[in-house]
Amino acid sequence: xxxxxxxxxxxxxxxxxxxxxxxxxxxxxxxxxxxxxxxxxxxxxxxxxxxxxxxxxxxxxxxxxxxxxxxxxxxxxxxxxxxxxxxxxxxxxxxxxxxxxxxxxxxxxxxxxxxxxxxxxxxxxxxxxxxxxxxxxxxxxxxxxxxxxxxxxxxxxxxxxxxxxxxxxxxxxxxxxxxxxxxxxxxxxxxxxxxxxxxxxxxxxxxxxxxxxxxxxxxxxxxxxxxxxxxxxxxxxxxxxxxxxxxxxxxxxxxxxxxxxxxxxxxxxxxxxxxxxxxxxxxxxxxxxxxxxxxxxxxxxxxxxxxxxxxxxxxxxxxxxxxxxxxxxxxxxxxxxxxxxxxxxxxxxxxxxxxxxxxxxxxxxxxxxxxxxxxxxxxxxxxxxxxxxxxxxxxxxxxxxxxxxxxxxxxxxxxxxxxxxxxxxxxxxxxxxxxx
Amino acid sequence: xxxxxxxxxxxxxxxxxxxxxxxxxxxxxxxxxxxxxxxxxxxxxxxxxxxxxxxxxxxxxxxxxxxxxxxxxxxxxxxxxxxxxxxxxxxxxxxxxxxxxxxxxxxxxxxxxxxxxxxxxxxxxxxxxx
Numbered sequence: 001x002x003x004x005x006x007x008x009x010x011x012x013x014x015x016x017x018x019x020x021x022x023x024x025x026x027x028x029x030x031x032x033x034x035x036x037x038x039x040x041x042x043x044x045x046x047x048x049x050x051x052x053x054x055x056x057x058x059x060x061x062x063x064x065x066x067x068x069x070x071x072x073x074x075x076x077x078x079x080x081x082x083x084x085x086x087x088x089x090x091x092x093x094x095x096x097x098x099x100x101x102x103x104x105x106x107x108x109x110x111x112x113x114x115x116x117x118x119x120x121x122x123x124x125x126x127x128x129x130x131x132x133x134x135x136x137x138x139x140x141x142x143x144x145x146x147x148x149x150x151x152x153x154x155x156x157x158x159x160x161x162x163x164x165x166x167x168x169x170x171x172x173x174x175x176x177x178x179x180x181x182x183x184x185x186x187x188x189x190x191x192x193x194x195x196x197x198x199x200x201x202x203x204x205x206x207x208x209x210x211x212x213x214x215x216x217x218x219x220x221x222x223x224x225x226x227x228x229x230x231x232x233x234x235x236x237x238x239x240x241x242x243x244x245x246x247x248x249x250x251x252x253x254x255x256x257x258x259x260x261x262x263x264x265x266x267x268x269x270x271x272x273x274x275x276x277x278x279x280x281x282x283x284x285x286x287x288x289x290x291x292x293x294x295x296x297x298x299x300x301x302x303x304x305x306x307x308x309x310x311x312x313x314x315x316x317x318x319x320x321x322x323x324x325x326x327x328x329x330x331x332x333x334x335x336x337x338x339x340x341x342x343x344x345x346x347x348x349x350x351x352x353x354x355x356x357x358x359x360x361x362x363x364x365x366x367x368x369x370x371x372x373x374x375x376x377x378x379x380x381x382x383x384x385x386x387x388x389x390x391x392x393x394x395x396x397x398x399x400x401x402x403x404x405x406x407x408x409x410x411x412x413x414x415x416x417x418x419x420x421x422x423x424x425x426x427x428x429x430x431x432x433x434x435x436x
Numbered sequence: 437x438x439x440x441x442x443x444x445x446x447x448x449x450x451x452x453x454x455x456x457x458x459x460x461x462x463x464x465x466x467x468x469x470x471x472x473x474x475x476x477x478x479x480x481x482x483x484x485x486x487x488x489x490x491x492x493x494x495x496x497x498x499x500x501x502x503x504x505x506x507x508x509x510x511x512x513x514x515x516x517x518x519x520x521x522x523x524x525x526x527x528x529x530x531x532x533x534x535x536x537x538x539x540x541x542x543x544x545x546x547x548x549x550x551x552x553x554x555x556x557x558x559x560x561x562x563x564x565x566x
Contacts, residue, residue, distance in 0.1 A: 013490045016540055018504055034540040037508035044535060045511055052535040052542040090512055 022117035028110065030056035030067060042101060042117050045090040055115060062086050063103065073107055080105040080113075085120065085233065087241070098241045100124045124233070147249040152228070154242040156181045156195035168248055170217035181246055184224070186215050188335035191354045197289045199244060202228045213336075214248065223255035224248050268342040270320060271327030279341035279349060283401050286339070286351060290394055298360035298393040300350040301408035302330070302367070305386045305420040307346040318378040319346075322385050325376045333367040349408070357393035357425055364389040364423040372421055386421035388412060393426075445563040446531065451550050454559055468562030472501045474522065476515075479557055488562070490539045501560070508537050509547075509560065517549055518558060527552045536562065 016023070022039030026032050031054050035043075040052060047058040056067040063086055073080045086101045102120040107113055148168035151159045157180050158165075161173040169176075169184055176183065182190045189212065202208040207229045214224030231243045266278030274282065290297050304310075304326060311319040323346060330340050330348060339351040352360050368387055375382035390411025398404050407426040415424040424430075443453055445467045454462070454469065459480070462469050468485030472478050478501050481493040489496075491505075502510035509515055513532060521528035528551040535542050544565040551558035 010490060010492065010495065013539060014495055017489075017491070017537075018507065020507075032542050035537045035542050036540055037506060037537045040508035040535055040537045040542070041511050044508070044513060047535075050533050050535075051544065 022115075024055055024115045024117065025108075026055045026113045026115070028070070028113065030054045030070075030113070032058075033112075039115075039117055042119060046088060055113075059086075059103070062088050062101075066105070070105070070107065070113065075107070077107050077109055080107055085124065089241075147247050150176075150181065150246040150248065151231075152181060152199075152244040152246050154199070154240050154244075156192075156199055156244070159243070168250055169214075170220075172217070175217065181228075184214050184226070184248060186213055186221065186336055189213065189337055191337055193295055193354045194337060196293075198228055199230075199242070200289075200292065202230050202244060203242070206230070211251070214250075222250045223252040225251045225254075271324055271342050273327050273330070273348070274339065274341035276341065276343055279339060279343065279351075282339045282341075283351060286353060287401055289353075294394070294396075296354055296356045296359070296393065298352045298355045298357055298391060299404050299408045300352065300360055300364045300389055300391050301343075301405070301412045302326075302348040302350070302364070302387050302389045303412055303416070304346040305388055305416075307385075310383065310385060314378060314381065314383055318376070318381070318383055321376050321378045322383060325374075326371060326385075326387065329367055329371050329374075333363060333370060349405075355393075357391060360393065361391045361423055361425050364391055368421065368423050388415035388420045389423045390415055391423060391425045445546070445548060445561060450548075450561070451529075451552060451555070451559070454550070455555060455557065467564075468560075470501065470505070470560045470562070471557040472560070473557060476501050476518070478505055485562055488536075488538050488543075488564070506536070506560075509534075514547065514549065514560070518551055521551045521558075525553045528558075533565075 016036050019036055020038060022042050023034075023036045024032055024039045024043075025034040032052055035052060043052055043055075043058045044050075046062060048060060049057065052058055056070075059066055063084070066081075069080055082104050083102045084104070086103055087098060088101060089098050099119055099121045102118050104116040105113060106115070146164070146167055148164045149162065150165055153159050157178050158176045161177060165171060165176055166173075171183070180192060180195055182192065182195055198208045198210075207227055209225070209227045211223070211225045213221050214226070215221055225248070227245075227247045229245045229247075231245055232241065263272070266274055266281075268275045286297060304322060307319065307322070310322055323342070326346075326348065327340075327342065330350065334340055334350055334352070337353060338355075339353075341349050343349045350360075350364075352363070355363075368389060372384075372386045375384045377383075390408045390413065392398075392404055392407035392411055394404055398407065407430075410430045411424045411426040414430050415422050418424060443450060443465075447453070454471065459482075462480060463483035465482060465484060468488055469480060469482040470478060470485055471480030478496050478499055481496045486493055486496075496505050499505055502515045513534070517528055517530060520526075528549055531546055531548045534545055534547045536545050537543070546563040546565055548561040548563070549559075550561065
């Protein structure tokens with residue numbers, strides 16, 4: 001090469017060295033033939049074997065199907081993927097940083113591929129911030145009521161402080177930072193697992209909205225409408241980088257209307273507990289959560305003892321009073337997050353999320369003892385009654401909710417057979433005994 | 437030729453030698469030497485490295501190592517180690533397997549990263565793996 005050509009070659013080489021975008025050329029099987037430094041900078045931390053011999057291998061952990069995509073690409077040349085966003089985490093343990101790479105892969109011809117890889121972490125972050133502003137604007141557009149905007153991490157813990165949180169909830173910065181969003185709800189209204197469920201549902205559907213009692217720092221209650229919206233991309237694979245917006249609005253003035261509507265469609269008119277249809281709906285949601293992530297889930301089936309005798313002896317009004325009394329006892333005994341329903345006649349069911357068989361049995365025992373110790377006043381008469389209860393819990397052998405109901409029913413039958421006014425838990429031995 | 441030329445890539449006393457060595461002495465080494473100052477600007481660039489990268493020293497010296505000369509090292513595996521050592525005022529002497537993109541070809545190398553408090557220069561040594 002003559003001197004000027006050599007110099008131009010060197011300048012070109014340096015141009016490629018300095019290019020602020022990753023470029024790599026490979027053979028059809030991914031073997032790297034040319035690669036520039038920025039590409040190596042981005043790929044080296046990902047490379048499972050510490051080498052950059054093959055692009056598919058280097059990207060295996062983050063785009064496992066790249067090789068397949070290339071194989072499946074029908075045309076002789078063209079774009080195999082265009083600015084595919086690839087979330088990655090790099091760095092030493094304990095100081096991991098998340099990055100988002102954009103990968104464009106071109107098929108040049110039958111033998112050659114060329115990829116462009118760039119770090120789009122910043123622009124993705126800007127998009128996320130934009131989405132957060134949009135959430136704000138939406139909130140403003142929805143109504144004139146005040147709201148608190150809370151940013152949450154992937155555990156549902158409060159990340160940042162802003163004065164709107166104090167305005168709505170009365171909590172101070174020290175009280176909320178790093179705490180779970182469950183702190184905004186009454187003590188037994190939402191479990192940590194339920195928090196994660198709601199985040200997951202927000203991931204899946206774009207948002208998770210609920211309305212119900214919330215609690216302020218001074219323990220005062222208000223009727224809150226709480227929207228959780230994800231701030232990350234739906235296909236963002238790195239769960240520990242997920243972030244959410246929680247918007248809490250005090251809609252206490254809407255509570256009565258909302259409650260009345262809710263009651264009309266989902267509650268049993270006599271007892272105020274959920275009706276059978278609403279219970280089945282709630283169960284379906286719980287079963288989806290269980291299927292996604294099995295965790296303790298128990299069921300208590302409750303039946304008023306000798307209810308027919310009460311009706312016959314004291315009249316139907318007394319029977320209704322007993323059912324209302326029983327429902328009130330259930331509401332007082334179980335947690336707000338438990339699903340309480342009148343299943344029909346004198347039969348009641350309670351679904352207890354995040355509760356083991358033992359835990360459910362203890363609560364059911366408490367209810368049993370409470371009701372046995374009280375009398376219902378009906379027309380000047382004190383009516384005493386007892387209940388029997390059967391307890392069962394989800395496990396891998398329980399195929400679906402009907403099967404769980406079946407087990408609780410078998411346990412309830414055992415409690416009745418054992419003399420009533422007692423709680424029995426389902427045991428394998430009951431299965432054969434319950435054939436009746 | 438002086439005896440120090442026999443110093444190998446992995447010699448424990450290499451830092452002292454590099455700090456004292458003349459340009460000619462650095463050029464005689466059979467591995468790449470890049471010396472940078474505390475602002476990551478390249479101050480020394482030996483013949484071996486120049487030939488391997490295809491860049492003459494005047495294109496490199498005075499430029500920022502991690503953005504202009506060797507962006508491929510600008511990640512937690514290399515650049516971060518220097519930053520950490522600088523921040524902590526600690527001695528850095530790590531040897532890692534790496535891949536450089538010499539003339540756009542992926543080349544397996546061993547990098548030895550050297551830094552110590554009080555020294556004017558910090559070094560990246562490049563040893564081609566065979």
